[in-house]
Amino acid sequence: MQNFEYLKPTTIEQAVAVLYREGDQAKPLSGGTDLIVQLREGRRSAKFVLDVKKIPELSQLTLNADGSVVIGAATPCHQIYGNAAIAAALPGLMDSCTLIGGTAIQGRASLGGNLCTASPAGDSIPSLIAHHAVCVIAGTGGWREVPVEAFCTAPGRNCLQRGEMLVSIKLPAMPAHSGGAYLRFIPRNEMDIAVASAGVTVTLDGDTITAARVAIGAVAPTPLLIDVAGAALVGRSIGDQDAIEACVAAAKAAAKPITDMRGTVEQRVHLVGVMVKRALAKAIERAQAKG
């Protein structure tokens, strides 16, 4: 592996000062499941690696009294799904956390890392979007918040500026009678990269959908929030097939995939519709089960 200096900042101020001074030659390290591989293979270079796990804000996992959740950017997946109260509060996100990599990857991989890597197929991102998550960013110039759907800007690129670092992800409490789900299509049962994926959350009033949010992954340069797909469901009954088909059609229309070794454009557009439909059904089922 290339040579670098290993730093272990304990405060956000220390970390962003180095990130500002060194620019893209300083890389924050959380679980390392992307960064260490990229450094080893020469796909990224760094003179400084900043292990940010000793910064309390980046390693937090907080369930607030109002039901909202704050997840540190470096908090590993296993810790998130290992917390029963948080797992119950964020069902779609838990689908993502339990299927990213295998057990050993989940022992280290973080949501902050998944976001900063900004893969079009990042498995946590559609769920975070569906759950209304917001990125909390610290920088030498101050703090700002960016909705997750605006964080990734292109494959491998995100909105962080020089001297900025993703600190945590804030998720509001889901209203009563809400559910969420994330599904991806892969050609095997486990341990693969999504060919197409969907994250959906819904809120019900009896059999009527009062709010819905639909996000799709692996079918565009970044994961996408599809407002019209969610809007097609609002005010409609959970059994309204026309509304469901309109939602699916909106998601398929928004998909702009490429053909690569994992799938063709046609296959991905078809699959993303199937994933949206199934994730919606699962989200509704979970909302009903919550009562």
Place this chain on the structure above:
Amino acid sequence: MSKKIQVSTTINGEPTDFLCEPNQSLLEVLRDGLNMTGSKEGCNNGNCGACSVLMDGRLVNSCLVLGAECEGAAITTIEGIATKDGLHPLQQKFLEHAALQCGICTPGFIVAAKALLDKNPHPTEHEVRYWLAGNLCRCTGYDKIIRAVLDVAGA
């Protein structure tokens, strides 16, 4: 050459200090620095699980952990699985079920299976298969491995 970092850990219950380069993985420290060659390098990118170790009780790929990150951590490797009285039940059952051929993946499977049984002593076959999805075997096939783990779990 960067300045070496001194790291204090506990490895298989023994307090262990080592010096490492900032860019050395825990796997390289174990194999090349400490001569603990039980953990294997397969893919060196987190896909195969041959380098599985426990870090503070949690299953990780040691090829994706920097040695420098291990300050204060308790590490368990395949060398720490057997006791002075004999093999760990998983090791014994892997032998009885012939759950290995070339053996390169075996240390990783045993460490990963131990992590599962420590957390969930009576897993279902489904749980065992998903837990071990990050460990690849290219010769035995998985059935014998799964049967060995389930045998230990008393299923």
